[in-house]
Amino acid sequence: MTAAPASPPEDTPLSPALSGAVPLADWGLIRARGADAVTFLQGQLTNELASAGATQARLAGYCSPKGRLLASFVAWQASGAEDWLLACSADVLPPTLKRLSMFVMRAQCKLSQADDVALWGLVGAAAQQWLGTDLAAPAWGVSRVKDAQVVRLPDVDGTVRCLWAGPADQAPAQLPALSPQAWQVLEVRSGVARIVAATSEAFVPQMVNFELVGGVNFKKGCYPGQEVVARSQYRGTLKRRGALLATQAPMQAGQEIFLASEPEQPAGQIALAASADGQGWEAFAEVKRAALAGELHLGSAQGPALQVRALPYAVPQDEA
Template identity: 45%
Template sequence: MQNQLTNSVLGLTPTLAEQQAYGYSAARLVGYCNPKGRLLASAWIGLFPSATDDRFILFISKDIAASTAKRLAMYVLRSKVKVIDLSAKWAVHGLYGSVNQISDTKRNANEVALRLPDVLIDGQSVARLLMAGPKDDFIKGQDSGEILNVWNELEVLSAIPRIVLATQEAFVPQMINFESVAGVDFKKGCYPGQEIVARSQYRGAIKRRLQLAHVDGASLDEGLVTPGAELFHDQDPTQPAGIVVLSAWRSSEQNRMDLQIECKLEALENGEIHIGSVTGPVLKTDALPYPLLEI
């Protein structure tokens, strides 16, 4: 994986039974690029040793898990490594709440937990925890559409992107702020697309960025705001200005849809950005919760 991913996996602090992987030392955002530097996948990774092996676990979008595992397995060669897609055998749950609530979360010995960066929403900091384990052993929490909606909302507002099937190979990492959320290590060795990613960083070749935005969803066609949906600028209606990365309804505000969008920088500076077509709903941009590293 050190030779395949955008971030270093060396030096990850092992997360032992009943511990939570948290902070850059134990939980890292990684990308997996094709040779052209376009992201095939993104994931959160932690080192969770088992009784017999070192075990790196990647939390990745389910719709690209099988293809990513298959591709990674092609590069195992003579290493004593197995790459396994556990999507069908393991359950994954997300929990959110106060820092104390998340820190005190109980689970059994077969489950692993990775804590994501906190999210500021409506003036309050919300902690998030990903938990995974064999379906037969998993301590199942409460399931509801409302809880899932809030989880998705928190992910969007974190402004940390996640690659899904619809956005595979759409972005060089910097186009979705990957370097600004500690998803790229520019000091590590080579990986697929590394030269293009490095050139984009040091030559200032990136003219597109991830931005938070929202839209009035009172009469919105949800098909317009799914990942991969195109955006258009009113001053250049002939070609897309960007695409939707992720989207979610705002739980505390009726009819508001929050989005992560990837968009041309010049389109963000003036004029209007529309979803779906130049006559579609108008997006309003919002502030990012972190500073961008200068390119």
């Protein structure tokens, strides 16, 4: 563990009553439609989609030939086996859509930005009551409510989360308003990286624990960067991992992290960050595993001290 800051931020508990809905303005949707949609996506993404069917979503990455994540997706069937939606960060959507489109070639698959679909984040009991469906299903399950799809995300500290994607006139606007900051804190604490413009091409999937949260299938076959990702997995020397960090100072994706004893080079990089309701800032970051036992600082070796928090899932300890 790192040395604690002089006045360390308290671990801000989530309110058990945290409940409501928020339009996800910093997310966007790509639609893949056609007879070859699944086949095309299978050859481009880190996860296997063919077996997902209509009842499961998949977390997946899109990598460069060097195995670095250009974007990350939550992907699921929309209206059938030939119609898929891929939710990603809005700021990486245009370049990602352009790049993917370059490789469609003769495949019967049309890619487009799904501007006709509204995307909301739903949280807690109010969401479950409004949906009229059981949200106790495992993470990444997909249910259908009227003309919308509801994707169950991993819980955070016992708080239910899901994505709602559907027509704007059916959106859950009447639910209690959830602040974007509250949703972002949940996203950070989940330990599931969403690649944004500031971190595009910064991480091999394992650097942000992507395979630990179901984002990589090592048996699915080839995709861009597959050899690098596989080599990182099986050579047994994963020197960087995702970690949860906290401090009182503002943080943002792309900021570098430094170890006090090694001021000349960064020890990691922020992947996602959020303000915890005036109680400091929290981040999910890529960090050198060896550095987690030292004093970590934001921005420089003299910057604000960072405190390491526990992840909601286990990280293998015998791989470094």
